[in-house]
Amino acid sequence: MAEIVLRSVCFDYSSAVPVFREPGITLALPQAAIALIGENGAGKTTLTKLLNGLLRPRTGSVVVAGTPVAERSVAQMAPVIGYAFQNPDDQLFERTVRDEVAFGPRVMGRPRETVQAAVDRALDLCGLAGQASTHPHDLVLAERKWVTIASALAADPPVVVLDEPTLGQDWAGRERLRALVRALGGQGRLVLVVTHDIDFVAQACDWTVVLTRGLVRYSGRTALAFADEGRMEEAGLELPAGTRLARALGADPAPVGDEAFAAWYRVRPA
């Protein structure tokens, strides 16, 4: 069953600059680790904001985890879809990391014990267990971003949106993120990763959506997303490192992801 369904969604900020024009975006996404990629201005952030009602479509419908978004307020969507926005400083305000992460489930009115346990789990997943009592603003940017990711997970939503999570992350942070995204996808959640980090997509996401100037150019398995080089070029995207390398070594179709690369290399024709 598709977790996110968009039907003929048209949207514009003003009639002069349509983002999603007629006949609109139609898209069904499964429970998986999903990458949303495309050049700056392709409409990626706009698309994610339509999923919880921060933006309302001009026409068409959006259903997330069985919930028609049109019937809910943004706040009512929060238990269904968790967000980690790009800039942590737009939301951090509590005195400790723990309180910050607990904020979401608390305003949703969840019982104290449930919140406690969910917060502990989220802090663990995000490598923040040791910093639960730290003031969020005493952390560096990369760590503050993890606080927002933990906040998005603390309400245990079936759908999670991560907007450019790899930005500013060091190698270890990126590895942790990869493990997290894979784990969430494996738990039957839908985790939507908006990113420019194509290598991360190849390593962490099973499904990829390519957006170009407000149009869905591809939505399907990541393994096949990079087959069409023209499409990638049009979307202003690069190939993942392994795919690029294999292609240079003569692979066609070229493998996507580390395992696929290693498997291909082992049996490659001499």
Add this chain to the structure above:
Amino acid sequence: MTPVIAMAAARYRYPETDHDALGPVDLAIGPGEWVGVVGPTNAGKSTLCYVIIGLAPQFFGGRLRGEVSVFGSPTASQPVNERSRRAGLLFQNPFTQLSGARERVDEEVAFGPEAHGLPQAEVEERVAEALRLTGLQDLRARHPLDLSGGQLQRLALAALLAMRPELLLLDEPTSQLDPAGSRALFDVLRGLHAAGTTIVMVEHRLEAVAAMCPRVIALGEGRLLADGAPAEVFNRPEVQASAGIPAFARLAALVGKGPPLPVTFESAVEALRG
């Protein structure tokens, strides 16, 4: 030749902390070098930039020991705005480095040259050049607040380039850019490098560092872990354990090639062909 940056046993500690955020560091960077700086979060990469430009300690307070000089003069002896005539720093956050006082992109770019008291004709020439280099000509009349994150980052760079620094410090310059934007930025940097600008670039994308910087320094817990050519630095186990491994090296390791691991696309193709 006098190094552009010379640090000897330099140590810096932020106020109200009990450990050195940087150092001791010994480092000499010569004119025209392009040096990549890698390392994990909290390794002292941004602090290194602040120490070189003089914000640490002049702005932050805290305590700087050892010697740090830029263009031959100790950073302690010269105000930061005075040093801006020859050295520039691109901060991580593109939004907060805007003046916050200008309503057009081109006026924002003119801020630095105007602060330097340049004649109007030269200010205009430099603004035009900086906008052209960063591809912002078409947005010159826009309000800075109407720009996207990637465009803001290009604007911040343009504002810096208009000051024509001989030394350019960049703290994660591609963090807001899409692949096309990153490629364009790197093209600009290649041009500046060819023209003799000294560049120090903090960057998490190790592939980019390996491909472009002839010299890499790796920081860990405020100290220099390694300093040398990318192929050498990224093959050090202590660097791999902290800063990580460039993608092509990771793939080569995965199929049992190396050590030494190839760190760039070209060398990986060659190594894996065999």
Add this chain to the structure above:
Amino acid sequence: MARGLSLYAEGSSPLHRAHPLTKATLTLCAIGLAFILPSWPLVLGVGVALLSLLAAAGVLRRFLFVAAGLLVPITLLLALVQSLANPHNQTVILPLGPLAVHREGLYIGLLAALRIADLVAATFLFSFTTRPADLAEALMQRGLSPRFGYVIQSALQIIPQSLETADRIRDAQRARGLETEGPLPRRARAFIPLLLPLVLSALVATQERAMALEVRGFGLKVGRLARYRIPDSLGQRVLRWGLALAVVAALAARLRGWL
């Protein structure tokens, strides 16, 4: 996603082209006259003059739109409170049970509202037709220090910048489950999570901005050159002095009891 970021409305009317100091003088004098002149026909006269200027600048509709929301409630409130409770009230024009609407209070309330309307109109006339950068530039060309000029320019940008940040904060907190609409108690509870990030990020931004300004050479002692020429004219200079004299004359007349 272009959006109006300062009150300035692009235009080419004579008012738009006038020197910022002329407009500033005009605004201050109009406000001065509105509060000095004692009777309603004169205060109304100031208002009519301001409205014609707003119309000449092509921003009348914009003004009426903004002013309606601001001035209608103020007028009603002043008229109501004064007509019911002013100590000078004597003549009842409308009895309301234990209370009564009085002629004297109504007059005082409406006159006060009219003065506030003049003040608002004058302020908007200036903001709609003057680019903040031009004002700061004009002041700096008259010897204001660049540091102070920067303070003026950045202060004028703080509101649009904060609005932008406040929008993002509201989005982020609503996405975490915070209801920001609905009954008052609910909105009151949302206050802290909306306000604190704004304050904290403003503090962080101020620090980073101060650093960035240093790195961009701000505050160097250089002979500052005019960025661009702001046209002034003899006529405008005469007008400015004339307006100032008019206010002084009105004040003197008022104090002497001639008005």
